[in-house]
Amino acid sequence: MRCHSTRGTERVSLVEAIAQGLAPDGGLYVPESLPRVTLSAGTSLADTATALLQPYFADEVIDVAAVCRAAFTFDAPLRKLSGSNSLLELFHGPTAAFKDFGARFLAECVVRLPQPPKTILVATSGDTGAAVAAAFHRKPGVRVVILYPDGRVSARQAHQLGAFGDNVHTFRVAGTFDDCQRLVKAAFADEGLRTSRGLGSANSISLGRLLPQMAYYAQAALTLGQLNVVVPTGNLGNALACLMAKRMGLPIGDIALATNANRTLPDFLKAGRYAPQPSVATLANAMDVGAPSNVERLQYWYPDAATIPLTADSVDDATIRDTIRRTWKESGIAVCPHTACGLEVLRRIRARGGQGNWVVAATAHPAKFDTVVEPLIGQTVPVPPALAELLARPSTALPLEASDSAFHAALTTLP
Numbered sequence: 321m322r323c324h325s326t327r328g329t330e331r332v333s334l335v336e337a338i339a340q341g342l343a344p345d346g347g348l349y350v351p352e353s354l355p356r357v358t359l360s361a362g363t364s365l366a367d368t369a370t371a372l373l374q375p376y377f378a379d380e381v382i383d384v385a386a387v388c389r390a391a392f393t394f395d396a397p398l399r400k401l402s403g404s405n406s407l408l409e410l411f412h413g414p415t416a417a418f419k420d421f422g423a424r425f426l427a428e429c430v431v432r433l434p435q436p437p438k439t440i441l442v443a444t445s446g447d448t449g450a451a452v453a454a455a456f457h458r459k460p461g462v463r464v465v466i467l468y469p470d471g472r473v474s475a476r477q478a479h480q481l482g483a484f485g486d487n488v489h490t491f492r493v494a495g496t497f498d499d500c501q502r503l504v505k506a507a508f509a510d511e512g513l514r515t516s517r518g519l520g521s522a523n524s525i526s527l528g529r530l531l532p533q534m535a536y537y538a539q540a541a542l543t544l545g546q547l548n549v550v551v552p553t554g555n556l557g558n559a560l561a562c563l564m565a566k567r568m569g570l571p572i573g574d575i576a577l578a579t580n581a582n583r584t585l586p587d588f589l590k591a592g593r594y595a596p597q598p599s600v601a602t603l604a605n606a607m608d609v610g611a612p613s614n615v616e617r618l619q620y621w622y623p624d625a626a627t628i629p630l631t632a633d634s635v636d637d638a639t640i641r642d643t644i645r646r647t648w649k650e651s652g653i654a655v656c657p658h659t660a661c662g663l664e665v666l667r668r669i670r671a672r673g674g675q676g677n678w679v680v681a682a683t684a685h686p687a688k689f690d691t692v693v694e695p696l697i698g699q700t701v702p703v704p705p706a707l708a709e710l711l712a713r714p715s716t717a718l719p720l721e722a723s724d725s726a727f728h729a730a731l732t733t734l735p
């Protein structure tokens with residue numbers, strides 16, 4: 321499928337768009353069309369993903385069926401809450417957050433590129449880095465370099481980020497997440513470094529991460545027949561994938577975004593005017609985003625904001641805590657702070673008389689946020705096996721000063 325930038329009309333192939341990540345004009349790639357598909361229920365997630373993504377890869381050099389088989393090795397099960405409310409559990413991958421789906425699909429595409437990159441750079445505020453590292457771990461011919469802000473991720477996240485070893489190199493940067501992103505951008509802008517180290521990106525704006533996220537919404541819609549969805553949202557990647565699945569003809573009705581105290585999206589949808597804000601720190605830290613990157617795709621598809629078929633509501637930290645406590649008391653289910661935002665938004669929808677099947681995307685396993693969740697429910701949360709395995713490994717991250725020259729030196733001396 322041909323793709324083009326949100327800021328231009330020059331066409332590239334989907335594989336080229338995946339290889340590039342960001343378009344050269346600074347825009348985000350979008351596919352030329354969202355083909356309508358008819359899928360059947362009762363197949364595996366990998367088969368649903370293949371059927372859904374085949375139209376995009378039809379004239380491409382990458383075999384999407386092989387990519388889906390390799391990437392989608394775990395499920396996204398529905399878990400009934402009460403009545404017609406369910407959780408869509410997206411945390412059964414190796415790093416226990418939904419980003420495993422996109423990261424693994426992208427990694428399987430990247431290693432099949434005609435000229436695969438040799439060094440994948442990722443700046444992370446927590447979950448992305450681990451998902452990308454896990455997806456590329458021990459893949460021959462490619463190394464991953466992770467930058468995370470020292471002291472600004474949870475203890476378990478930090479351990480996880482440094483626990484891979486082998487072809488994964490982890491740096492803890494003396495600075496903020498924005499510093500990490502700035503270092504990565506500067507490295508890409510350095511032509512010499514880019515070619516000598518064969519730099520590639522696994523950025524969350526890549527179509528290689530966005531497109532596969534449609535698969536679990538499609539699978540859930542086929543299973544339930546018809547559903548409405550609440551998506552806990554930061555950069556709008558997961559929710560946009562849900563909207564794209566709906567536009568491809570899947571039986572998805574309402575899509576409601578749940579944000580934490582970062583209100584940029586609710587304010588945008590209410591006022592129709594996009595005003596990015598500085599991000600504020602919350603308990604749902606993977607959604608601490610004040611300028612959601614995928615808004616640019618949304619605005620491209622819906623130039624008139626009044627026609628955007630999404631609603632959004634914001635949930636503060638006190639309500640996140642209450643929701644984690646209440647969900648445990650009422651259903652015996654421990655949820656992460658991001659999922660709690662979604663559950664609260666669903667509670668408000670039902671209180672207003674919302675009907676039909678509703679599904680809340682459960683974006684991370686609660687054990688990843690043990691220091692928040694455990695005191696609230698008065699229990700330890702059992703750690704899922706894949707995460708336990710990582711946490712049992714030794715962990716090392718090299719310290720890095722937040723300067724371009726220090727990162728340049730580190731990159732040139734990597735084995």
Ligand SMILES: *Cc1c(COP(=O)(O)O)cnc(C)c1O
Nearest residue numbers: 447554555556557558606683684
């Ligand atoms: C990344 C992340 C989100 C936000 O997803 P977006 O695609 O950025 O909207 C929500 N929850 C968790 C646990 C995450 O890791």
